[in-house]
Structures are given as structure tokens and as C-alpha cells.
Amino acid sequence: xxxxxxxxxxxxxxxxxxxxxxxxxxxxxxxxxxxxxxxxxxxxxxxxxxxxxxxxxxxxxxxxxxxxxxxxxxxxxxxxxxxxxxxxxxxxxxxxxxxxxxxxxxxxxxxxxxxxxxxxxxxxxxxxxxxxxxxxxxxxxxxxxxxxxxxxxxxxxxxxxxxxxxxxxxxxxxxxxxxxxxxxxxxxxxxxxxxxxxxxxxxxxxxxxxxxxxxxxxxxxxxxxxxxxxxxxxxxxxxxxxxxxxxxxxxxxxxxxxxxxxxxxxxxxxxxxxxxxxxxxxxxxxxxxxxxxxxxxxxxxxxxxxxxxxxxxxxxxxxxxxxxxxxxxxxxxxxxxxxxxxxxxxxxx
Amino acid sequence: xxxxxxxxxxxxxxxxxxxxxxxxxxxxxxxxxxxxxxxxxxxxxxxxxxxxxxxxxxxxxxxxxxxxxxxxxxxxxxxxxxxxxxxxxxxxxxxxxxxxxxxxxxxxxxxxxxxxxxxxxxxxxxxxxxxxxxxxxxxxxxxxxxxxxxxxxxxxxxxxxxxxxxxxxxxxxxxxxxxxxxxxxxxxxxxxxxxxxxxxxxxxxxxxxxxxxxxxxxxxxxxxxxxxxxxxxxxxxxxxxxxxxxxxxxxxxxxxxxxxxxxxxxxxxxxxxxxxxxxxxxxxxxxxxxxxxxxxxxxxxxxxxxxxxxxxxxxxxxxxxxxxxxxxxxxxxxxxxxxxxxxxxxxxxxxxxxxxxxxxxxxxxxxxxxxxxxxxxxxxxxxxxxxxxxxxxxxxxxxxxxxxxxxxxxxxxxxxxxxxxxxxxxxxxxxxxxxxxxxxxxxxxxxxxxx
Numbered sequence: 001x002x003x004x005x006x007x008x009x010x011x012x013x014x015x016x017x018x019x020x021x022x023x024x025x026x027x028x029x030x031x032x033x034x035x036x037x038x039x040x041x042x043x044x045x046x047x048x049x050x051x052x053x054x055x056x057x058x059x060x061x062x063x064x065x066x067x068x069x070x071x072x073x074x075x076x077x078x079x080x081x082x083x084x085x086x087x088x089x090x091x092x093x094x095x096x097x098x099x100x101x102x103x104x105x106x107x108x109x110x111x112x113x114x115x116x117x118x119x120x121x122x123x124x125x126x127x128x129x130x131x132x133x134x135x136x137x138x139x140x141x142x143x144x145x146x147x148x149x150x151x152x153x154x155x156x157x158x159x160x161x162x163x164x165x166x167x168x169x170x171x172x173x174x175x176x177x178x179x180x181x182x183x184x185x186x187x188x189x190x191x192x193x194x195x196x197x198x199x200x201x202x203x204x205x206x207x208x209x210x211x212x213x214x215x216x217x218x219x220x221x222x223x224x225x226x227x228x229x230x231x232x233x234x235x236x237x238x239x240x241x242x243x244x245x246x247x248x249x250x251x252x253x254x255x256x257x258x259x260x261x262x263x264x265x266x267x268x269x270x271x272x273x274x275x276x277x278x279x280x281x282x283x284x285x286x287x288x289x290x291x292x293x294x295x296x297x298x299x300x301x302x303x304x305x306x307x308x309x310x311x312x313x314x315x316x317x318x319x320x321x322x323x324x325x326x327x328x329x330x331x332x333x334x335x336x337x338x339x340x341x342x343x344x345x346x347x348x349x
Numbered sequence: 350x351x352x353x354x355x356x357x358x359x360x361x362x363x364x365x366x367x368x369x370x371x372x373x374x375x376x377x378x379x380x381x382x383x384x385x386x387x388x389x390x391x392x393x394x395x396x397x398x399x400x401x402x403x404x405x406x407x408x409x410x411x412x413x414x415x416x417x418x419x420x421x422x423x424x425x426x427x428x429x430x431x432x433x434x435x436x437x438x439x440x441x442x443x444x445x446x447x448x449x450x451x452x453x454x455x456x457x458x459x460x461x462x463x464x465x466x467x468x469x470x471x472x473x474x475x476x477x478x479x480x481x482x483x484x485x486x487x488x489x490x491x492x493x494x495x496x497x498x499x500x501x502x503x504x505x506x507x508x509x510x511x512x513x514x515x516x517x518x519x520x521x522x523x524x525x526x527x528x529x530x531x532x533x534x535x536x537x538x539x540x541x542x543x544x545x546x547x548x549x550x551x552x553x554x555x556x557x558x559x560x561x562x563x564x565x566x567x568x569x570x571x572x573x574x575x576x577x578x579x580x581x582x583x584x585x586x587x588x589x590x591x592x593x594x595x596x597x598x599x600x601x602x603x604x605x606x607x608x609x610x611x612x613x614x615x616x617x618x619x620x621x622x623x624x625x626x627x628x629x630x631x632x633x634x635x636x637x638x639x640x641x642x643x644x645x646x647x648x649x650x651x652x653x654x655x656x657x658x659x660x661x662x663x664x665x666x667x668x669x670x671x672x673x674x675x676x677x678x679x680x681x682x683x684x685x686x687x688x689x690x691x692x693x694x695x696x697x698x699x700x701x702x703x704x705x706x707x708x709x710x711x712x713x714x715x716x717x718x719x720x721x722x723x724x725x726x727x728x729x730x731x732x733x734x735x736x737x738x739x740x741x742x743x744x745x746x747x748x749x750x751x752x753x754x755x756x757x758x759x760x761x762x763x764x765x766x767x768x769x770x771x772x773x774x775x776x777x778x779x780x781x782x783x784x785x786x787x788x789x790x791x792x793x794x795x796x797x798x799x800x
Contacts (some may be wrong), residue, residue: 296626299779
């Protein structure tokens with residue numbers, strides 16, 4: 001396209017819009033879907049209160065309804081969790097057969113001294129990282145695809161994705177287990193049919209890595225629709241004129257993505273990543289169901305399942321609470337980042 | 350403004366903490382406080398809801414009407430509770446934590462006993478049972494499964510034992526007789542697998558604890574043994590200890606030999622590790638019933654399932670052979686007891702009803718209805734004479750059965766899958782027997798130390 005022709009339009013559009021400041025700090029306000037209500041911590045009044053002592057009281061009052069809900073539902077359970085974690089508290093103590101005793105950091109020492117805990121922690125981090133990257137890759141690709149295809153394919157894809165999203169983790173995991181069943185699974189049957197005889201009665205859950213791969217795929221299957229829908233909404237919210245202006249400026253697909261789409265999506269992307277981190281770090285159902293409680297010799301344990309097997313299944317509530325506290329502390333990091341991400345998008349808390 | 354804001358927040362937090370400390374973790378009031386010995390009223394009974402429960406309910410209904418006619422002003426109310434492990438654990442915990450909703454008499458799995466005793470949920474009924482006319486008829490090894498630290502907390506109602514099911518057609522074809530020693534068993538797997546490459550020599554599972562334990566016991570090993578010496582601090586709190594403390598024995602040379610014998614069965618001829626490392630006992634039943642394996646270590650009550658499968662009419666049962674030719678590997682004496690709750694309001698009535706259910710007449714009827722093996726020796730002989738299928742099982746009981754450590758740590762050892770993890774590590778080659786059994790022993794010792 002000859003540049004001279006579009007020059008008048010260009011100046012009219014780009015001067016007010018495509019300035020450097022607009023690109024690096026887009027004033028884009030989007031509704032941010034919140035999957036985990038409980039992950040939103042209560043921010044103390046002082047951080048959000050405007051300067052000037054006189055205006056302090058109303059914000060405090062305004063926080064009261066939230067506090068009424070959050071203190072009994074979040075703060076009190078966390079307090080109880082902390083309290084339990086310093087007690088020797090099992091079934092015998094719960095039913096009054098044995099007096100409760102204070103063990104200080106004994107439960108924590110037990111866990112931190114357990115070699116398996118460190119293996120499982122490392123495994124959990126690795127597994128969560130894999131799931132986050134895969135979820136994002138699949139979700140983002142499909143989100144971009146959604147913007148490119150026509151109405152019917154889009155409707156079909158969205159419906160399919162939302163159906164996967166809506167499937168309860170338990171149901172999804174069970175159905176996928178059937179598909180990968182050693183003796184009767186459709187996958188082995190199909191692979192054998194197309195001539196791969198090595199898959200005759202192949203046990204996908206025998207090897208640690210194939211087991212993690214299958215479970216990871218199911219986790220991604222469950223969580224990519226959220227990423228896809230959120231990013232799709234984000235892409236659609238980028239003003240048409242900006243894209244048009246870029247096109248008129250001669251920007252190609254890659255430049256448009258790098259200079260416009262990516263920076264404008266960054267806040268949403270940050271939130272999606274952090275939510276996925278929190279989500280995938282806490283995976284329980286898929287591992288528990290598909291690997292029957294943590295895999296052969298516990299090879300597929302992740303932190304949540306480990307806590308359950310180690311403590312709750314044998315009614316060692318004190319020990320389980322200590323693992324819970326450790327997980328809480330680990331997850332505080334992405335949560336704080338999440339809050340900061342939220343605020344950057346303009347959603348003041 | 351900030352300091353004031355912080356002070357306000359701190360004050361709210363402090364007040365919240367003060368309020369919260371008033372609600373430390375809930376602990377039930379002592380169950381004994383509510384107990385009573387009323388001789389009239391409604392006797393609440395919880396029994397397990399088992400597969401084919403209608404037959405059981407019919408027998409129980411008879412016992413209830415007999416009890417009604419001999420006890421004026423008494424109504425027996427029987428509820429059938431979910432037998433699924435976590436569901437029944439939740440139900441029992443509920444009963445312990447809220448004595449007001451606890452029944453008088455409960456049926457429970459005998460491995461659950463030490464945990465229930467430690468929780469203070471069950472009443473000691475040793476003195477009551479001394480007066481029971483059938484007490485002397487109880488199989489002594491099975492009677493011990495209701496005793497924790499010298500006190501009796503239950504009445505063994507029925508047992509289920511495992512023996513070796515084998516395919517008569519495959520054995521005849523290979524010119525084999527049923528194995529009478531471990532060596533013969535291994536030879537049989539080899540011969541049959543060679544002739545039928547798609548058939549497993551024997552169905553075993555990496556999660557099949559009670560399939561593995563007979564090999565360990567037969568080799569002279571055990572999960573844990575009572576240490577003769579009294580250990581300092583062993584008796585500080587928790588359940589009453591009788592001095593000697595349990596110590597893990599799974600890593601002893603004898604136990605290791607037994608573990609090796611079991612895990613050696615996961616080779617190409619027996620049950621290939623790829624297929625069998627993650628199998629539970631229940632899955633081995635399916636394999637044998639489907640005709641996929643030539644042998645399996647199954648319960649007497651698995652007969653129905655085998656009869657319903659491809660193996661129907663083509664199988665026989667012998668006691669699981671030990672290492673020594675002609676010996677029987679000790680079986681695990683799994684079964685159910687009847688116990689009186691500590692919070693029971695009708696203690697004597699509960700004991701009397703339990704004695705009625707466990708009486709020879711009702712044990713025999715329970716066998717006819719459910720296939721559960723009797724705990725009374727006289728009834729055992731009688732049903733074996735009536736049904737030749739039972740002979741290998743009653744022979745196995747007569748040869749002496751074994752049990753898990755009667756200590757509340759067992760619940761933890763079981764829940765943490767210590768033994769399956771050990772077996773799976775060996776079977777998958779992640780660790781050798783010495784390392785895996787050493788790790789398991791350390792975990793078992795930790796569980797004992799924690800209680």
C-alpha cells in the first residue's frame with residue numbers, strides 16, 4: 001500500500017493514540033474473572049485509605065461487611081489451622097480419649113525432616129510449572145484462533161471448551177482414566193489398531209513420567225478454557241482503532257502482536273499466570289483419582305495428596321495442619337504478586 | 350494516621366484472637382459420662398452393609414425377634430452402615446465425637462480395633478464375656494484379634510481367610526498337581542505361562558498387603574514384634590501400654606526372605622510388574638475370575654465373583670503353601686468383631702445381643718447367608734463338613750492365623766501405605782529388598798513412636 005495515500009489518516013489517528021506512554025502503560029480496564037475468591041486477601045485499611053485522617057473512618061466502616069464475611073470464613077479457619085499445627089492432635093484427641101498436648105514446632109520439624117517431603121515439593125513445583133506453561137500455551141493459542149475463525153467454529157470451540165471447564169474434576173479424571181486403562185482403554189486399543197503392538201496392555205501409570213504426562217494433560221484440559229476465555233475477552237477489548245492504526249502504519253502480524261497485543265494483554269496475562277500457578281500447585285483430584293492416591297510407590301505424589309496421605313488419612317490432624325500452613329506460606333508469594341497484578345489493571349482493592 | 354490505623358487493626362486482631370482462643374480445637378466430652386445400663390428401651394445396633402446384604406438382614410431379623418421375645422420392653426433397632434473404608438471411618442469418628450448419637454453395639458473390622466480403643470470409643474467387655482457359654486469354643490488365634498494390651502474389646506463374629514485358588518483345567522493340561530510348596534508354586538507359574546503366554550502364572554498385586562504377608566509370616570518374619578524390654582516413655586500417654594513396645598521387624602532377614610519370595614512372583618511368568626505393580630487384592634480377584642491368571646490368593650468370600658466369571662467350574666482351592674513342602678503359609682485373620690460402645694446406654698443388653706449374634710446357631714446361619722467363616726471351632730467344623738469348598742479355608746485357620754500389630758499405629762501404617770510402597774519399590778526395581786524394607790521399618794517405627 002503506498003504510504004503517501006494514507007498519510008493524512010495516519011497523522012489523525014496515531015498522534016493522539018499511539019504515543020509511547022500509551023503503549024507501555026495502557027489504561028485498559030477489564031473485568032478480571034476471579035476463580036479463587038478465597039485467594040483475595042483482606043488488605044488492611046491503611047493501604048487504601050486516602051491521605052488525611054478525617055477520611056479514615058468511612059473506609060473502615062465500608063470494610064466492615066467484608067470483614068464480617070472474611071473473618072469467620074477465612075481468618076478463623078486459618079487461626080485454627082495454625083493452632084492445630086502446633087498440637088499433637090489425632091482422632092484419639094478429637095474424641096476425648098487422650099488429652100491434647102502442645103508440641104510447638106514438632107510437627108513442622110517432622111515434615112521438614114522427611115526426605116519424601118522435599119522430593120514431593122520439588123515434584124509439585126515441576127508439575128505445576130509444566131501445567132502452567134502447557135495451559136497457557138494451549139489457552140493462548142486457542143484464544144488467538146477464536147479471533148480468527150468465523151462465528152460457527154467459534155461457537156463450537158467455545159462450547160467444547162466450556163464443557164471441559166464445567167466437567168467436575170472427579171468425573172473428568174475418571175473418564176480419562178478409562179481412556180488410558182491398561183486392559184480396556186480406548187487409547188491402547190487404538191494405538192494397537194494402527195500397528196503399534198508395543199501398546200498391548202501398556203500401563204500408562206507404571207512409569208513416573210508417562211503418569212505425570214497423562215495427569216498433566218487432564219489438568220490442562222480442565223483449566224485451559226479459563227485461560228482461553230479470559231485472553232479472548234482481553235484481545236477483543238483492545239480497541240479496533242488501535243489495531244487499525246497499526247495496520248495503517250504498516251505493522252505486520254508479529255509487530256502488532258509485539259507492540260500492541262502483548263503489552264495491552266500483559267496485566268491480564270499476569271493474572272492468568274498467577275492464578276494458574278495457584279491452581280496447579282494445589283492439584284489434588286486428578287492425581288488422587290488417576291494415580292490411585294499417588295502412583296506406584298508414591299512416585300506421583302504432589303503436596304496436597306501427600307498431606308492427605310501422610311496426615312488426614314490416618315487422622316493426624318496436627319501434622320496435616322502443619323503441611324497446610326507450609327503450603328499457605330508458599331502460596332502467599334504468588335498471591336501477593338496476584339494482588340499487585342490486579343491493582344495494576346486498575347481494579348483497586 | 351497510619352499508626353492509629355494500625356492500632357485499630359491490632360486491637361481488632363487481638364480481640365479476635367481472644368475470642369478465638371475460647372474455641373480451641375473441639376474435643377468431645379468423655380464418652381463414659383453418658384453411659385448407662387438400662388434394661389429396657391431401644392438398643393441401637395450398627396452393622397456393616399455388605400454385598401448381598403438382604404440375606405444378612407434376614408438372619409439379623411430372626412435374631413432380633415428372638416431377642417425381643419426373650420427381653421420384654423426392649424426394641425432392637427439395627428442400622429446398616431456403609432462399609433467403604435473412609436465412609437465407615439467417618440461414621441465411627443462421628444459416633445466417638447458425639448456420644449449422644451452413638452449406638453450401643455457396633456460391628457467393626459478387626460484391624461480398626463486399636464484405633465477405636467485409643468479413641469476411647471469402645472467398652473472393655475472381657476469380664477462380661479467370661480460368663481459367655483460359648484467362649485471356650487472361640488478359635489484362640491482369632492480371639493486374640495479382639496484383645497488390646499490384655500483387655501478384650503470385642504467379640505469375634507466372623508472371619509475371612511485367603512487360600513490359593515487355581516485353575517484345574519490348566520493344571521491338568523500341564524500335568525501338574527496343586528502346589529504343596531513355594532517351589533512347586535513357582536514351577537507351576539513357569540509351566541503354565543510357557544504354554545499360555547497370555548495367561549499370568551499367578552495374580553498378585555503391589556498393593557495387596559494381605560496377599561504378601563503370608564509369605565513374610567511363613568518365612569518367620571513379621572510386620573512388628575513386641576520388644577521384650579520396657580522402653581522409657583513408651584507408656585507416657587495414649588492407649589494403655591502393657592510395658593513392651595512394638596518394634597518394626599519387616600527388615601529382619603526372615604522378613605526380607607519372605608518379601609523376596611512374594612516380589613519374585615512379579616516376573617514374566619507370574620504377574621508382570623507392568624501389569625501388576627499397582628493392583629489391589631480386589632483387582633486380583635477380577636483377573637482370576639476373568640480367566641487371566643492360573644492362580645490367585647483369594648478370600649473364601651470371593652467365590653461368588655469367581656463363579657460369575659470365566660473361571661466358573663474350572664477352579665479348585667488349596668491352602669497357600671509355605672516354603673517347607675506340605676506346610677501352610679499363615680493367613681491373615683481378617684474379620685469383623687462386635688463391640689460395645691463406651692457411650693452405650695444399654696451395656697448389658699448390648700453384650701447379650703452380641704452373644705446371641707455370635708452364638709453357634711446364628712454363626713451357622715450367617716455362614717449360610719453370607720459365606721462368612723465362623724469364629725467358633727465347632728461351627729467351623731460343621732460348615733466345612735457341609736461344604737467341601739470350605740475345607741482349605743478351615744484347614745488354613747486350623748494351621749494358625751496371624752494378625753497385624755494390635756496397636757493404633759497400624760491405622761497410620763495402613764493409611765500411609767507403608768507396605769504397598771515397599772512392595773512396589775521392589776517390584777518396579779526402584780529399590781532392593783534390603784533398602785525398601787529398611788525404609789518401611791523406619792516408617793513403622795516412627796508410627797509406633799508417634800502414638
